[in-house]
Amino acid sequence: MGEIQVYASLLKWVRNPRAHFNAEGKKSVTDLLKELGIPEDDVAIVMINGKRAHLQSPVYNTDSVKLFPLIGGG
Amino acid sequence: MVIADCAGEAYIPWESESEGEGMNTVIRINTRTRSILRETVSEDDTKWGGRGYISHLLLKEVPPACEAVGRYNKLIFSQGLLADTSVTTAGQMSIGGKSPLTGGVKESNVGGFAARKLSRLGIKALVFEDTPTTPSTDVLFISPMDMRLDSMPELKGKLVDETISLLRQKYGKGIGIFCIGPAGEMMMYGAGIASPDSDDVQIRYAGRGGLGALMGSKGVKAIVLDDRGSDYKALYSDREAFQKAAKWLIDALRASPKTENRHVYGTPAILALANEVGLLPTRNFSSGQFEFADDINGEKVRQEIVSRGGQGKSGQPCVPGCIIQCSNIFPDKKGKKIVASLQYENISLLGSNCGIGNLDDIAELNHLCNQVGVDAIETGAALGVAMEAGVIPFGDAEGARDLVRQIGEGSYLGRILGNGAQITGRVLGVRRVPVIKGQAIPGYDPRALKGNGVTYTTSPMGADHTAGNAFETLKTMDPLKPEGQVDASKRLQLRAALLDTLGLCLFVRPPFVQNPEKFCELLYGRFGWKMDVRDVMGMAYDVLKMEREFNRQAGVSEEFFPMPEFMCDEPLPPNNAVFDVPMEHMKSMWENEPVLTQF
Numbered sequence: 001m002g003e004i005q006v007y008a009s010l011l012k013w014v015r016n017p018r019a020h021f022n023a024e025g026k027k028s029v030t031d032l033l034k035e036l037g038i039p040e041d042d043v044a045i046v047m048i049n050g051k052r053a054h055l056q057s058p059v060y061n062t063d064s065v066k067l068f069p070l071i072g073g074g
Numbered sequence: 075m076v077i078a079d080c081a082g083e084a085y086i087p088w089e090s091e092s093e094g095e096g097m098n099t100v101i102r103i104n105t106r107t108r109s110i111l112r113e114t115v116s117e118d119d120t121k122w123g124g125r126g127y128i129s130h131l132l133l134k135e136v137p138p139a140c141e142a143v144g145r146y147n148k149l150i151f152s153q154g155l156l157a158d159t160s161v162t163t164a165g166q167m168s169i170g171g172k173s174p175l176t177g178g179v180k181e182s183n184v185g186g187f188a189a190r191k192l193s194r195l196g197i198k199a200l201v202f203e204d205t206p207t208t209p210s211t212d213v214l215f216i217s218p219m220d221m222r223l224d225s226m227p228e229l230k231g232k233l234v235d236e237t238i239s240l241l242r243q244k245y246g247k248g249i250g251i252f253c254i255g256p257a258g259e260m261m262m263y264g265a266g267i268a269s270p271d272s273d274d275v276q277i278r279y280a281g282r283g284g285l286g287a288l289m290g291s292k293g294v295k296a297i298v299l300d301d302r303g304s305d306y307k308a309l310y311s312d313r314e315a316f317q318k319a320a321k322w323l324i325d326a327l328r329a330s331p332k333t334e335n336r337h338v339y340g341t342p343a344i345l346a347l348a349n350e351v352g353l354l355p356t357r358n359f360s361s362g363q364f365e366f367a368d369d370i371n372g373e374k375v376r377q378e379i380v381s382r383g384g385q386g387k388s389g390q391p392c393v394p395g396c397i398i399q400c401s402n403i404f405p406d407k408k409g410k411k412i413v414a415s416l417q418y419e420n421i422s423l424l425g426s427n428c429g430i431g432n433l434d435d436i437a438e439l440n441h442l443c444n445q446v447g448v449d450a451i452e453t454g455a456a457l458g459v460a461m462e463a464g465v466i467p468f469g470d471a472e473g474a475r476d477l478v479r480q481i482g483e484g485s486y487l488g489r490i491l492g493n494g495a496q497i498t499g500r501v502l503g504v505r506r507v508p509v510i511k512g513q514a515i516p517g518y519d520p521r522a523l524k525g526n527g528v529t530y531t532t533s534p535m536g537a538d539h540t541a542g543n544a545f546e547t548l549k550t551m552d553p554l555k556p557e558g559q560v561d562a563s564k565r566l567q568l569r570a571a572l573l574d575t576l577g578l579c580l581f582v583r584p585p586f587v588q589n590p591e592k593f594c595e596l597l598y599g600r601f602g603w604k605m606d607v608r609d610v611m612g613m614a615y616d617v618l619k620m621e622r623e624f625n626r627q628a629g630v631s632e633e634f635f636p637m638p639e640f641m642c643d644e645p646l647p648p649n650n651a652v653f654d655v656p657m658e659h660m661k662s663m664w665e666n667e668p669v670l671t672q673f
Contacts, residue, residue: 007347008346009334011373045548068347071343071344072336072545
């Protein structure tokens with residue numbers, strides 16, 4: 001199972017900030033968003049295993065995915 | 075069209091049909107003769123506000139090579155051009171002078187309640203000149219009927235909370251206050267200037283650059299502003315046009331997802347992302363990731379505020395009328411306020427940079443910095459350097475609290491730390507010191523966010539993220555690549571210079587990027603100035619030109635103050651990046667006129 005974590009205003013779409021996913025069947029980040037009910041437009045930055053990724057990036061069961069909304073510097 | 079050259083003279087690039095009255099009263103306080111003069115500024119000077127007016131006055135009146143805490147420097151409080159209007163976030167007070175810390179120009183702006191009082195008194199700027207011949211603890215009092223320097227020796231050495239409380243007892247509840255703590259009185263270069271909100275819950279700081287030491291050098295402990303009975307009213311040239319643009323800004327900000335995040339999670343909202351992309355200062359800038367980041371991020375701040383309740387709150391304004399409201403009140407386990415507001419910068423410098431991974435500890439440290447009167451960024455960096463030197467180990471929160479208390483007590487160790495990271499490193503024999511132009515690098519390691527490295531190096535303000543923060547380029551640029559960072563920083567520096575001159579918060583940036591003509595509408599509505607976007611951006615460009623000229627004459631141009639060598643030599647985990655934007659690219663940033671037709 002892969003792990004997904006969401007931050008800041010994306011938390012309003014999910015019950016838990018952290019969830020596990022099953023990536024079988026060649027999934028992308030977009031597919032995960034649909035499963036979780038998070039609107040694509042709300043996601044500004046996708047990180048997979050600490051590296052910058054995109055909505056179209058494939059995900060695997062070994063992956064740690066982190067999603068961030070649009071947030072500005074302090 | 076006349077574009078001002080660096081001397082800042084004859085700045086009249088647009089035609090005015092002004093029927094609106096600008097704030098044109100400047101109060102000059104001579105701290106040696108104790109004379110207080112009210113003067114009306116020239117028409118040229120009414121065109122400058124906030125940061126721009128500070129730069130303009132510095133270049134005109136302060137010898138760039140003077141001693142920062144000597145008699146020829148001036149401490150300037152300057153209202154933004156839109157300070158006396160209802161536009162949201164207006165009320166940021168620009169405070170400046172020649173920086174004790176950098177030796178160059180400094181403008182640091184601060185929210186709070188007092189700037190509004192100053193604008194209700196119709197005062198554009200306060201200029202403190204000269205130094206007293208004997209040590210003084212003075213309070214400048216201004217009301218519509220009176221202006222005077224009150225000697226208050228009973229405030230000497232008092233912490234910020236005690237000072238505010240004694241001032242309220244003497245002058246009443248409804249006053250606006252700026253003050254310094256003992257660190258400023260002792261002229262420590264890490265000292266800032268504090269400003270509370272109306273009920274003294276939020277203590278805001280013009281923290282950067284050591285302006286608290288400059289205020290201390292003038293023998294001025296506090297400024298008290300009483301606007302009761304003032305009949306000043308901003309006269310609008312076209313109130314309807316102004317209000318239309320002001321309403322547009324509110325609607326546009328409400329629609330921005332950045333606003334929602336800032337409102338709910340505050341500036342700490344960015345900590346998780348800063349950690350994930352590896353730019354979070356950790357253990358004296360030796361790593362960009364902190365293993366306890368989840369315990370100190372914006373989500374955790376929010377969770378503690380909600381679950382602890384009591385006085386804890388998110389979504390607090392730092393100036394009246396702000397609709398973003400990114401401030402918070404961080405409570406202890408019993409719900410009693412520890413500090414307000416707990417900000418990203420302070421968490422990163424006092425927390426991860428010191429190896430401290432507990433929000434209560436960080437909030438306590440932040441509170442202590444606010445009390446003794448030092449910049450939490452500079453002090454967090456100095457503590458990190460002291461930890462590297464082995465004075466106390468990384469992660470020792472109790473030891474760190476003791477050190478900050480010592481700053482207020484004025485012990486020799488406290489004085490070393492209170493003078494900032496550079497002096498701390500020099501005295502303690504540490505080579506890895508995160509400063510540029512003598513000022514500590516804030517919460518974005520420049521190796522992992524190279525645009526900020528360019529800003530730290532090239533900005534007239536030294537290592538200061540508010541001079542052009544590239545964090546917002548994370549979505550569109552690779553922060554690890556040197557390419558494109560000089561152009562990005564240039565654009566960001568122009569934006570910051572403009573907003574600082576108007577007196578608006580940097581957080582109103584997003585809507586104006588799409589609609590820069592709204593600046594023109596606001597300025598037309600208030601003053602009747604007919605400016606196009608090019609004129610408005612030209613104003614920002616001229617502010618930077620004046621500042622760069624002041625710094626050139628002061629001997630603090632960027633080529634003499636490069637990125638610290640360890641930032642160029644030591645790869646930063648987890649990206650193993652070094653800072654590698656060539657100095658010749660950074661130096662040539664302003665060789666060609668920037669694109670001024672967009673914000």
